[in-house]
Amino acid sequence: MALIETKDIKKDYLLGETVVHALRGVNLTIDRGEFVAIWGPSGSGKTTLLNLIGAIDEPSSGQVFIEDQEVALLSDNRRTELRNGSIGFIFQGFNLIPVLSAVENVMLPLQIKGTSFPEARDRALSRLDEVGLSDFVRHRPDKMSGGQQQRVAIARALVANPSLVIADEPTANLDSDTSRSIIGLMRSLNEKEKTTFIFSTHDQRVLDRVERLVRLEDGRIQDGGDKK
Amino acid sequence: MIKWMKIALRNILKNKRRSFVTLLAIAMGFAAVSLFRGYIHNTYQGLRESAIRGEGLGHLTIYKEGWLEKGKIDPDNYMFSQEELQKIADLVEEDEDVILATPQIHISGLVSNGRTSTIFLANGVIPRDDKTIKGAWAAFRPVRGNELSDKKAYGVEMAQDLAIHLDLKPGGYGVVMAATLDGQMNALDIEVAGVYNTGSDATNDKYLRVPFKFAQSLYDTEKADRLVVLLGNWEKTERVRNRLLSTLSGAGFKCEIKTWNELSLFYSKVKGMFDMIFMFIFSIVFIIVVMSVINTMGMAVLERTREIGTLRALGLKRRGVSLLFAIEGAMLGFLGTILGIVLNIAIWAVIRTIEPTYIPPGVSTPVPLTVNLLPQAMFSLMVFLIFLSLIAAILPARRAAQKNVVDALGHV
Numbered sequence: 171m172a173l174i175e176t177k178d179i180k181k182d183y184l185l186g187e188t189v190v191h192a193l194r195g196v197n198l199t200i201d202r203g204e205f206v207a208i209w210g211p212s213g214s215g216k217t218t219l220l221n222l223i224g225a226i227d228e229p230s231s232g233q234v235f236i237e238d239q240e241v242a243l244l245s246d247n248r249r250t251e252l253r254n255g256s257i258g259f260i261f262q263g264f265n266l267i268p269v270l271s272a273v274e275n276v277m278l279p280l281q282i283k284g285t286s287f288p289e290a291r292d293r294a295l296s297r298l299d300e301v302g303l304s305d306f307v308r309h310r311p312d313k314m315s316g317g318q319q320q321r322v323a324i325a326r327a328l329v330a331n332p333s334l335v336i337a338d339e340p341t342a343n344l345d346s347d348t349s350r351s352i353i354g355l356m357r358s359l360n361e362k363e364k365t366t367f368i369f370s371t372h373d374q375r376v377l378d379r380v381e382r383l384v385r386l387e388d389g390r391i392q393d394g395g396d397k398k
Numbered sequence: 399m400i401k402w403m404k405i406a407l408r409n410i411l412k413n414k415r416r417s418f419v420t421l422l423a424i425a426m427g428f429a430a431v432s433l434f435r436g437y438i439h440n441t442y443q444g445l446r447e448s449a450i451r452g453e454g455l456g457h458l459t460i461y462k463e464g465w466l467e468k469g470k471i472d473p474d475n476y477m478f479s480q481e482e483l484q485k486i487a488d489l490v491e492e493d494e495d496v497i498l499a500t501p502q503i504h505i506s507g508l509v510s511n512g513r514t515s516t517i518f519l520a521n522g523v524i525p526r527d528d529k530t531i532k533g534a535w536a537a538f539r540p541v542r543g544n545e546l547s548d549k550k551a552y553g554v555e556m557a558q559d560l561a562i563h564l565d566l567k568p569g570g571y572g573v574v575m576a577a578t579l580d581g582q583m584n585a586l587d588i589e590v591a592g593v594y595n596t597g598s599d600a601t602n603d604k605y606l607r608v609p610f611k612f613a614q615s616l617y618d619t620e621k622a623d624r625l626v627v628l629l630g631n632w633e634k635t636e637r638v639r640n641r642l643l644s645t646l647s648g649a650g651f652k653c654e655i656k657t658w659n660e661l662s663l664f665y666s667k668v669k670g671m672f673d674m675i676f677m678f679i680f681s682i683v684f685i686i687v688v689m690s691v692i693n694t695m696g697m698a699v700l701e702r703t704r705e706i707g708t709l710r711a712l713g714l715k716r717r718g719v720s721l722l723f724a725i726e727g728a729m730l731g732f733l734g735t736i737l738g739i740v741l742n743i744a745i746w747a748v749i750r751t752i753e754p755t756y757i758p759p760g761v762s763t764p765v766p767l768t769v770n771l772l773p774q775a776m777f778s779l780m781v782f783l784i785f786l787s788l789i790a791a792i793l794p795a796r797r798a799a800q801k802n803v804v805d806a807l808g809h810v
């Protein structure tokens with residue numbers, strides 16, 4: 171049973187008078203425990219694809235299945251619950267809540283779910299420990315470097331034990347050393363806990379530890395659509 | 399809930415200047431409404447006592463059915479006979495809330511000092527009962543000279559402008575003339591026992607207060623047109639009215655009963671005016687609070703659109719987004735009204751300390767400006783303003799929550 175399956179998804183945007191074909195029919199299957207990089211030039215449709223897989227957007231045509239559920243058939247509330255329970259997000263711009271400390275940010279997905287405060291706190295602290303930020307739990311985002319903020323975001327994405335973590339260009343705002351260590355961290359968490367990771371990048375330097383590379387060009391998969 | 403309150407409070411504190419301006423708007427609005435409310439509450443209190451005791455209206459006035467419409471044309475038919483007066487008074491005084499029921503008669507005619515004459519309106523009252531009705535209020539309307547007395551049958555109290563027109567002083571003599579109920583002209587001597595101020599320019603030049611028996615003999619009748627009832631507690635006025643109506647009709651008397659506020663033209667006019675001003679101030683505050691909260695929260699929602707997108711991606715439902723901002727709005731309302739209560743009490747304390755006075759229209763002496771502190775009204779206003787801020791915050795938040803997550807995330 172595949173974790174993610176997309177069937178011939180297309181996505182068109184209307185840009186003024188012209189129609190932009192961001193995705194032109196993508197078939198992609200991702201199994202549990204995979205570590206997948208989506209790679210392609212700017213404008214190739216990486217973000218669009220990840221948004222569809224992350225159930226925060228809908229395709230113009232085609233179907234997206236997450237854990238065998240067709241996303242388009244779910245109500246907004248059910249889809250939101252699905253994201254909360256099964257999907258973790260890591261953003262290019264970190265997207266931490268500025269008024270919350272590191273640990274409070276990490277606790278958010280659990281608290282949204284309704285987990286009790288002490289449990290949420292303990293789990294958040296241990297996730298922060300895993301990403302090497304035990305000394306920064308009380309820091310607000312504006313008191314942390316980009317690399318540290320992205321580590322907080324990784325801890326937040328993992329705290330609810332999702333089956334899938336989606337990261338759209340998680341290293342685009344980081345220098346190359348930090349980028350490498352962020353991808354390395356994601357990879358080791360993937361190996362340790364078998365959490366599925368899908369991330370996009372156009373930085374070839376971070377691809378050395380990737381086990382599966384999907385190359386996207388002009389809204390179509392050029393390479394890697396099937397498992398190696 | 400607590401976690402969302404934490405986020406809301408921190409965001410309020412983060413934008414100190416903007417939040418402070420909003421809180422100040424709510425606080426000043428609260429204080430303005432609440433202080434004015436306290437002022438008119440005090441004024442109504444004064445006016446009420448002034449009507450019941452000062453004007454001598456009592457709490458309830460009982461008329462024979464039809465008197466108010468047809469009494470002027472056919473008084474004899476619509477007045478209570480002596481026997482009726484006695485029976486009704488006995489029935490009424492049986493009620494546990496009634497202190498006193500006393501007959502009165504309103505008369506009019508000409509009053510003369512021997513050289514000039516002018517019209518007068520007079521209320522014939524039983525002096526002893528009248529004293530009971532006035533009670534402590536008598537001190538506010540002092541009579542120069544002597545008051546009405548059961549002993550001096552022809553001693554009257556004269557309004558001060560009327561006394562000036564007729565050049566009469568306490569102890570002076572005059573004559574009153576009027577048509578009896580049968581239509582004969584009748585004249586009686588009076589002695590001006592005392593002179594008093596009615597409190598209103600409109601009545602100061604024509605009012606007399608005369609003993610009940612004197613008024614009856616001027617009209618050559620044993621009857622009276624009304625029975626004035628004094629209660630122990632004004633708040634029971636309406637209840638006692640209904641009770642008496644059924645008691646009296648049960649006993650076969652067809653009566654109409656008016657309350658003090660229906661009879662006091664001054665009270666209802668002033669109340670009407672103040673209520674209007676209150677609504678005006680209230681509406682302005684309403685609009686200011688709604689506008690400033692919508693504005694503040696609208697800006698907050700706009701600035702935090704990406705944050706909303708992030709929370710939605712992490713699994714917060716649309717309802718949750720609305721709740722988050724509703725809490726923030728309600729918190730603004732809460733903190734604003736707390737500040738407003740402080741402001742309100744501070745101004746109230748200042749007014750109590752310096753005791754400013756002012757001269758209201760139609761009154762000749764300055765009266766102190768007094769403001770009542772009304773905890774219950776303040777509490778309702780607080781709840782109302784918090785609710786208002788909450789609604790004003792939800793409006794922009796709902797729009798943001800409806801936004802598609804990708805658009806919200808892409809917002810810069």
Ligand SMILES: Nc1ncnc2c1ncn2[C@@H]1O[C@H](COP(=O)(O)OP(=O)(O)OP(=O)(O)O)[C@@H](O)[C@H]1O
Binds near residue numbers: 184212213219372
């Ligand atoms: N909201 C939108 N409205 C119109 N066109 C859009 C919108 N979002 C994306 N596009 C277009 O769709 C195409 C694919 O965009 P997408 O963001 O998925 O590419 P990408 O591979 O993520 O690019 P980048 O590497 O620059 O992030 C591009 O041509 C882009 O201009």
Ligand SMILES: [Mg+2]
Binds near residue numbers: 217218
């Ligand atoms: Mg992109």
